[in-house]
Ligand code: SF4
């Protein structure tokens with residue numbers, strides 16, 4: 308625990324004295340919270356990242372991945388998970404304090420409640436405390452209720468197409484799966500931000516427990532250091548802590564989410580005495596605070612040991628693999644296969660027919676056309692049931708059976724190897740498929 312109790316009164320700043328960096332981390336954190344809120348809201352609407360459960364599609368970086376492309380989806384999810392784990396190993400619980408939606412909305416909810424309490428106190432100055440509390444509660448629940456509808460809508464938009472979801476919301480649908488999911492998410496969000504808030508972080512959140520396992524001696528943390536016993540025991544650092552702990556009890560407390568509210572509080576209090584704050588971000592307990600040491604940029608960015616460079620290399624490797632996999636995928640997937648229920652069919656004039664099946668999946672957002680042609684099969688022609696090229700609407704799969712016709716004098720008796728070539732428009736990709744054409748055996 309900290310040093311001695313002091314009876315110093317807090318002086319005002321002298322005009323010649325530069326004020327301390329008041330609320331630096333709070334302002335920094337709030338601007339990141341705003342950025343995160345905008346990202347959270349806009350990601351599903353622009354298909355940057357969304358898992359459409361009814362349509363079984365995964366949207367990532369504007370690409371529409373089908374559930375049949377499970378390898379890329381799995382690779383993408385593993386990449387995101389790895390980034391979170393790597394960030395935790397280097398930057399500790401920065402995710403909790405700066406990026407986690409639960410934390411962002413919990414703090415916003417506490418801020419709204421505090422704001423309403425202050426406003427109602429001023430506005431209803433002649434009313435008794437009970438009335439003021441009642442008005443505050445009603446307005447607070449109203450505000451949180453509306454915010455919950457909005458947040459639940461955004462959250463469910465990650466799993467159901469937003470326009471479809473909006474229609475269900477406007478028609479107050481409580482019957483279909485999407486409607487029930489929306490209503491349940493609204494209720495859970497309301498209960499969470501009205502009552503649970505940061506208690507979630509200190510009780511049930513699994514990431515908090517995981518973090519303890521991932522941290523090492525170089526991981527970023529918030530620590531209290533007071534070798535000269537300058538602490539005046541004002542306890543402001545404790546009062547501002549959103550999880551209600553005393554950072555002076557140690558830097559590795561499970562409840563600490565590294566938000567740096569206590570850093571700002573101490574800078575604010577001791578700054579008025581012309582002293583530096585006693586709480587800092589630091590790269591492990593053994594190092595000096597991040598603000599003081601003059602170090603190269605990569606040291607200040609957290610790349611201080613082999614582990615962090617290795618993590619960065621793995622992320623870059625993973626990212627380049629993912630980029631290659633995404634760039635190589637074909638928006639229109641053409642699959643061709645022979646139908647061998649009967650090996651061949653004979654026509655009225657001795658022509659030989661083999662039957663095939665084309666399955667074409669259009670995974671793009673525009674109508675696609677596929678032209679099939681035959682290579683290396685003498686005198687053969689395609690017999691399609693409809694007009695060529697085959698057209699496929701966006702997001703649809705078309706299956707079409709067709710035949711290849713050859714004349715008796717054309718291919719050799721028995722098995723003939725040839726190729727189908729498919730050309731897709733408008734993306735212009737060309738695919739080649741090795742196939743076999745079966746002719747009747749030669750009669751002796
Ligand atoms: S805010 Fe600073 S001075 Fe006040 S109790 Fe906390 S560590 Fe001590």
Ligand code: SF4
Pocket residue numbers: 529544547548549550551552553554562563564565566567568569570
């Ligand atoms: S101890 Fe400080 S950094 Fe940790 S949660 Fe409390 S205020 Fe945030």
